[in-house]
Amino acid sequence: MPVDAEKEITKLYRALHSAQDEIGKTFYRWRQVAVEFAGADANPQDVALRAAEVFGKDIGKSILPRMNWLKGEEGFMMILGKALAGLWNTDGGRATAEKGENPGEVFIKCSRDPWPSWAKQFGVPMEEVALCRERMYQAVLEDVSVFMNISLKIELQKAIPRGQGETILRLYKAE
Amino acid sequence: MAKTLFEWDYSEYPGAKSYPHLFKPIELGNLYVPNRIKYAATEENLNGLDGLITDSGVEYMRQRARGVVGGLCFMQGVFMDEAGKGQGYVGQAAAWDDKFIPGLARIADAIHGEKAIAGFQLMDCGRVGAVEVEAGHGPSTVPQRLRIFKPMVEMTSAEIKEMIQQHVDAARRGIEAGFDAMEISGIVGYLISNFISSYTNRRTDEYGGDIRGRMKAVVEIIQAVKAVCGPDIPVGIRLCSEELLDDVRGNTLEESMETYKMAEEAGADYISCTLGWQESIYPVISRDIPMGNWVHLAKRAKEHVKIPIQMAYRMFKPDLPNEKIGANELDFWEICRSMIADPLMPKKVLEGREEEVRHCVACNLCLARLFRDAPMTCYINPVCAHEANPEFADPAAAEEEKEIMIVGAGPAGLECAAIAARRGHEVHVYDKRDVIGGTLNEAKNAPYGDDELWTCIEYQQVMCEKAGVTFHLGTEVTAELIEEKMPDSVVLATGPVYSKIEGSGGDSAKLVNLLDVMTGKAEVGEKVIVWGNRKPGIGCALHLAKQGKKVTLVGKDKTAGFDVNPSFKWRYMIYMRQNGIVIYNDVDIEEINDEGIVVKSFDGYRWPVNCDTIVVSQREPNESLKKVVQSEGIELFVIGDALIPRNLSSAVHDGYRIGMRI
Structure with a gap:
């Protein structure tokens, strides 16, 4: 039976987006559970940020085997930036890493992000989404910084509600 | 006059005539060593989980002692702290208490029973340690690159002093057990190397900073161990001549050679020249590395120090070390995996029975087992680790x-x-x-x-x-x-037998047999599918890719190289990527048609792959x-x-x- 390329690609495309959708929603389902267990006195945003930190720490461990200083500082920063953008793409976003004007500066730009929509479905303030992304990346960089013996920082520069427009984070090496 | 432990006369043996430099004496410190052969300390996970020596461990060593025909025979490195932070292997021997002395003495006695020199090695596994506890110790808290290793906790100055004392106490126990030579392990990511490397030592106190600061703990250990050993027991150290950690900003080559000079100044009687860490991204000892690839490092080491230099690393046959010792570019032929594969290898060389040597194939299964908490085994020596079982051994x-x-x-x-x-x-x-x-x-x-x-x-x-x-x-x-x-x-x-393809087109003229391809008997087109993603398929895919063919490896196993041990598999994965081989795992061939094949994944997705030839390596x-x-x-x-x-x-x-x- 000949392969119907359109059918096969459509099947794959749907499966990928369903999986991404479930990953996002699962995060918010667990967020509900965690907030319930944290009790009435806890700030739900703190709970979510703590989760982002735990995610980032673990993701950082996966990144370490690929860290390579032999490509020089600019090359290293670009590889790291691409890894962070790639992570966002896996989560369903459309992100790229672009070289900044200063040496060792990389901008991670996301032009489409499904996470604010999922947050809205679960009644979560959308600004939390951008803060969680920033916190997760900061946690990724903690181990990378110690491992490479340099101080890496990332900061949120622009966040767009509902993921429309462009979200920008600046990755740089602090002196 | 140097101390002689056992008399050996090799003059009548054919091997001593063929390889005269291997069987000539040397002095290590004040100890006379009758030949240039050393069985290097090797973990084998054969001892008890409590660090006590077992019959298996003793018999394993007895065989290797017989093999060195009077040379140096080092038992595996012992860990020295009760907390187990320095323990890197579940079956590693311990020496943190006097209760271990009787067991250690059994090994020294077994080695002496073969008229060989018994070597004792002190080995805190540092960054590669803490196999049974939650966290390891090291000069700084640098995260682990590989998840299989435990997180690190920075040692205080007091803990460093305590660690130095542990080396001294363990050395004393080794001497009481009857060992004749002492060695400090400072290689591949163990604690000593952690102190030395700029990658893992970020301290700003007296034990960090420049290479002299990073070597301070090592120098103190050498001096303290020398003091307890006295003049008749030589103290050596295994040190990296090249860390192969440039990608994470490890030591420079010059710094590594500085460590050699400082070890000599501190009183070391010899240096075992090593290279690479377990975290290095470069292969060092696998089969893809040509024989003798690293021996130039021994020569470089000898240009920097006067004390004897020992080295192993892809020298499996006696001709090369014999030549290098003769040229004064090396002093000792260290042997590790070759004597796992054949414990009597040097003895057979001496007796002119080289053709009876079962050679190591550098697959690194032995290492892969250790990191999975399993007892040592050898890919090609079925007796390895069964030496205590007469049914196996004889x-x-x-x-x-x-x-x-x-x-x-x-x-x-x-x-x-x-x-x-x-x-x-x-x-x-x-x-x-x-x-x-x-x-x-x-x-x-x-x-x-x-x-x-x-x-x-x-x-x-x-x-x-x-x-x-x-x-x-x-x-x-x-x-x-x-x-x-x-x-x-x-x-x-x-x-x-080679599998038949069940899908339609299973009798296609595109199908050829793996064996015919590997001998050049089959005609192979430019676009090739290799069916079967185990070792025979991988070998064939690489063989064809090297000829410039566009190769796709297709197989039913979830990952390619299921039958290749993890210590070698990573090499194949890199080579396949470098040679542009596309891999589809966990799939079946649904159909063979004029253009090529239709691949079907385990979850039902289908896609075409063009080819002129399909090589069948899938076996039954x-x-x-x-x-x-x-x-x-x-x-x-x-x-x-x-x-x-x-x-x-x-x-x-x-x-x-x-x-x-x-």
Whole structure:
């Protein structure tokens, strides 16, 4: 039976987006559970940020085997930036890493992000989404910084509600 | 005058004439060593989980001591802290208390029983340690690159002093146990190397900073251990001559050589020259690295220090170390994996029995086992780690002499034949080919060092001939032949059969056999599918990619190289990527058509892959002759790929086990 390329690609495309959708929603389902267990006195945003930190720490461990200083500082920063953008793409976003004007500066730009929509479905303030992304990346960089013996920082520069427009984070090496 | 422990005279041995530099004496400090051979300290996970020595550990060492024919024989490195932070292997020997001395003494006695020099090694595994506890210790808290290792906690100055004292206390226990030489392990990511490397030592106190600061703890250890050892026990250290950690900003080559000079100044009596860390991204000792690739590092080390330099690392045969020692570019031939594969290797060299050496094939299965908390084993030496079991180590003569027909002269059949014949059976090996070796005749043509696998066949051939095995090459075994010969036992070692493709087009002219491709008999187009993602398929894919073909590897296993041990598999993955080989795992071939094939994934996705040729490397058990033998009421054994297609190791181990029981 000949392969119907359109059918096969459509099947794959749907499966990928369903999986991404479930990953996002699962995060918010667990967020509900965690907030319930944290009790009435806890700030739900703190709970979510703590989760982002735990995610980032673990993701950082996966990144370490690929860290390579032999490509020089600019090359290293670009590889790291691409890894962070790639992570966002896996989560369903459309992100790229672009070289900044200063040496060792990389901008991670996301032009489409499904996470604010999922947050809205679960009644979560959308600004939390951008803060969680920033916190997760900061946690990724903690181990990378110690491992490479340099101080890496990332900061949120622009966040767009509902993921429309462009979200920008600046990755740089602090002196 | 140097202290002599045992008298050895090699003058009458042929090996001493062929390799005169290997069998000439040297002094290590104040100790006379009659030759230049050293069994390097090697973990084997054979001791108790409590760090106590076992019978298996003692017998393992006794064999290696016999092998060094009077040279240095070092037991595995001991961990020295009760907390177990320095313990890197579940079966690592311990020396953190006097209660370990009697067990350690058993090893020293076993080595002395073979008139060899007993070496004791102090090894805190540092960054590679804490195998049984939550966190390890080191100069700084640098995260682990590999998840299998535990997180690190920075040592305080007091803890560093305590660690130095632990080395002294353990050295004293080694001496009390009767050891003659002392060694400090500072290699591959263990604690000493953690202190030395700029990658893992970020301290700003007296134990950090520049290379002199990073060496301070090491210098203090050498001096303190020297003090407890006295003038008659030489103290050596294993140090990295090149860390291969440039990608994470490790030490420079110049810094590494500085460490050698500082070790010498501190009083070290010799240095064992090593390279690479377990975290290095470069291969160092796998089969794809040419023999003798690193020996120039020993020469460089000798240009920086005056004390003797020892080295191992891809020197499996005696000619190269003999030459380098003669040229004063090396002082000692260290041996590790080669004596795992054949504990008596140097002894056989000395006795002029080189052809009886079972050579290591540099697969690193031994290391892979250690990191998975399993006892040492060897890919091609079935006796390794069974030395304490007489059934394995020295199979008894057969109670009843049998006439045995072995069908297949591959590694399984030859191994079985040699052992069974040695035990007194009359063994006949048949093969339809005109040559021995089975499918290794083709497998040895794969790139990246697979020609070394053939040493296994060379060894087996010699052992079969010495045991009196009769060969019937170019003779296909049929039902009629079995009926005519009516042997007492038949061992089927026929190798596998190659799978048929179930989907439509399974009889396509595009299909060719793996063996024909590897010998150049089959015509292969420019776009090739290799069907079967285990080692034979990988070897074939690389063989064809090297010829410039566009190769796609397609197989049913979830990952390619399921039958390759993890310590080597990563090399194949890199080589396949470098050679542009596309891999589809966990898939089946649904259809073969004019353009190529249709691949179907386990979850139902389908896609076409164009090709001119499909190489079949997917294998299945070989059932032929089984019923014939059973119907005649003859005792039957099936071994190697004929039983279940696996790897060379399984073939050799199957052959040995049946050979010793039949």
